[in-house]
Amino acid sequence: LFIVVVAVNSTLLTINAGDYIFYTDWAWTSYTAFSISQTLMLIVGATYYLTFTGVPGTATYYALIMTVYTWIAKAAWFSLGYPYDFIVTPVWLPSAMLLDLVYWATKKNKHSLILFGGVLVGMSLPLFNMVNLITVADPLETAFKYPRPTLPPYMTPIEPQVGKFYNSPVALGAGAGAVLGCTFAALGCKLNT
Secondary structure, rough: OOHHHHHHHHHHHHHHOHHHHHHHHHHHHHHHHHHHHHHHHHHHHHHHHOOOHHOOOOHHHHHHHHHHHHHHHHHHHHHHOOOOOOHHHHHHHHHHHHHHHHHHHHHHHHHHHHHHHHHHHHHHHHHHHHHHHHHOOOHHHHHHHHOOOOOOOOOOOOOOOOOHHHHHHHHHHHHHHHHHHHHHHHHHHHHHO
């Protein structure tokens, strides 16, 4: 029950981290920030439960709960006309599987889990998260169909933000995620002590 409660709370924190549609001018910037936020939410909870139970496979189970609860919430929004394609959130599962694999392959070594697991999840999730962008309806069409509220002046882009970060939000998200992933994996382990 405890693992379900925490996974549900993680889901609530990550559930909107994919609404690139409404950020057409800032799509790549939003993608990078949201990829990092999803990476950190996944890794801290998954690492915590992995080291808490000591059973390889727990991280994937944690990601599965997040996926199912996100499906439930997004399906509700989708049925109300929310312009989001349904099959979007399983992108957490492969990264969680990598975390389990590291824990199992290093014979439950926590330091290896922090270093290797953190880097693998941090680098892989932004890559898998690109599936979110691929499955989303055409951003321009959606932007016209669902006009967003006027942005305040400090948020209004001076020019379209495509091309920032050398036009590679996956690389930027993966680089930042690899560094931060280790830190948050360490936090997940520390929560058990």
